[in-house]
Amino acid sequence: MECHSLSRLIIISNRVSAPTDSNSGAQGGLAVALAAALREYKGMWFGWSGETTDHFTGHINFQRAQGVTTATVDLEEQDIDEYYNGYANRTLWPLFHYRIDLAEYERGFAGGYQRVNDRFADTVRPLIDPDDVVWIQDYHMFPLGSSLRARGCKNRIGFFLHIPWPPRRLLGVLPEAAELVRHLFDYDVIGFHTEEWLESFCDYAIVELGATLDGHTLTLGERVLHVMADPIGIDATEFIEASHSPTARLAFRRMRDSAVGRDMIVGVDRLDYSKGLEERFLGYERFLKTYPEERKEVFLLQIAPPSRGAVESYQKIRAALEGMSGRINGAFADVDWVPIRYVNQGYPRDQLAGIYRAARIGLVTPLRDGMNLVAKEYVAAQDPEDPGVLILSRFAGAATQLQGGAILINPYSAEEISDAIVQALKMPRDERITRWRTMMDNVVNEDVVWWRKRFTQALMGDAKVGE
Structure with missing residues (x-):
């Protein structure tokens, strides 16, 4: 019935x-x-x-x-x-x-x-x-x-x-x-x-x-x-279609053009202390310090729409992240490159699909999360012939389903985040495709x-x- x-x-x-x-x-x-x-x-x-x-x-x-x-x-x-x-x-x-x-x-x-x-x-x-x-x-x-x-x-x-x-x-x-x-x-x-x-x-x-x-x-x-x-x-069919929409294609081209040949790392999270954003910034900073030769080849786009502004702890994390992004950019930026693009606004899902598709790495590092659908959306938006790599916190609910393809990390460890970024950047295309197919099967079948x-x-x- x-x-x-x-x-x-x-x-x-x-x-x-x-x-x-x-x-x-x-x-x-x-x-x-x-x-x-x-x-x-x-x-x-x-x-x-x-x-x-x-x-x-x-x-x-x-x-x-x-x-x-x-x-x-x-x-x-x-x-x-x-x-x-x-x-x-x-x-x-x-x-x-x-x-x-x-x-x-x-x-x-x-x-x-x-x-x-x-x-x-x-x-x-x-x-x-x-x-x-x-x-x-x-x-x-x-x-x-x-x-x-x-x-x-x-x-x-x-x-x-x-x-x-x-x-x-x-x-x-x-x-x-x-x-x-x-x-x-x-x-x-x-x-x-x-x-x-x-x-x-x-x-x-x-x-x-x-x-x-x-x-x-x-x-x-x-x-x-x-x-x-x-x-x-996620609604996998709908999101895959959205990733091929005119809006998504335009967002993809805009991001690729603005990257000027560099690899983009993307994070998309509601501004919340459970999402591990401060730890993510610290891990990315560790990457910049540890691998100076990779430094100007990448940038991090962090999209973090504010939420629950009336709650004091949310006001504090917003101030902390603004300070961290300013400090990291001040320490590492050059006249033609800024390591972090930090954006405090949301975007329509079809536009996000294009942004995900343009990203070489999806960085999803919650300290604790019931599921986390951003991880699945990132997978669904990828180009099957040249997919990006998902770096995922082992403390996200999604890690249980996507562990066969994602690089799982401890978000509390800046070193693990840093090493995972380098691993993802150097990963051969065949391995990226194999990992992506494993995750995509789950995203489509358990939608x-x-x-x-x-x-x-x-x-x-x-x-x-x-x-």
Whole structure:
């Protein structure tokens, strides 16, 4: 049985990205993936509009664009401060990315987080029909399943976590850890990107809560939860097509012309401390110092659109990177060459495809990442006859799938980054092609459609979880 036989698929996430242009630079990988799912299935995408209101009323703004129906609500300023900027991004995000030094714990944050999830439940509950399947996304909404159950929702409800799940002892730092994990047993299916994140979740539930595990089924009292590792992919067909579009070809020519015969290294990351950007700059600086003969043959293009500007730790990393890029350029630049081009803005996906294709090296060095779709986009954009080389952090979720072709590095080691850059620059074309084909097979075969079908079939009970 496919999802078509059901009434609808209801997707709920923190932000809703109404599609106006499939190549919009404002759409991240998850937004593109969810929009693709809703185009195939009848359904609705519910969440926060990104806008504020003086008083929360639960008023829903419905829109339909490119086959996707969206339903959004505005939140009060206090909601945003406590739920989004507070608990989600100053407590959960750093902790789940192993940065306990940056995590902040305030009762007001936790209270606002629960309040907003209850408000979402109050608002979306009347829109859910008895036969609908509900799919909730990410760390902003851990307790939403419980809130819906408390309001009489007996539908199949699934949850997917797009960030890492931390080890048990690390999660224990969170004051509400046990309560948060108990909330998750009100779902029918939970998905993670890797077996590592899945195992960490099960370890906490078993050791701290007394749950039992049988295959891919966790049981806690009367509650039964199916768990699965289901790595997300990109819309490979669409991205390959985008890489051949006029916009992509123009971006490719512009980058090749501006390179003046030099090899380009590209990094594309949201400005976030989990992405390892400072470590990346230090590794590139080590390369410049250690291999002076290679120095003027390459340059690093780092595209880093700002995000979460209201959170202090994000302000600090932006200032740090601006200082580092200025220092490195000041130390190594010449009148006809600048080692780092540092850009604080986003670009449409078709333009990025052309930039990726022009890059000899894709440098993806997160300190910890649930998946990282940039790595897969870089692979998909390459010229099959002359592909570039992917240098990838072993701590990215994507490393599990792409390890056969990428050069895996420890992002904390400037020496490993430096050595990997030299290895990539000197790699023969035959080896580059062999490595690329290995990765491309995975990118194409385990794409976003594969990811979505595995999860929705498990959620409907039509497939053995984990197959």
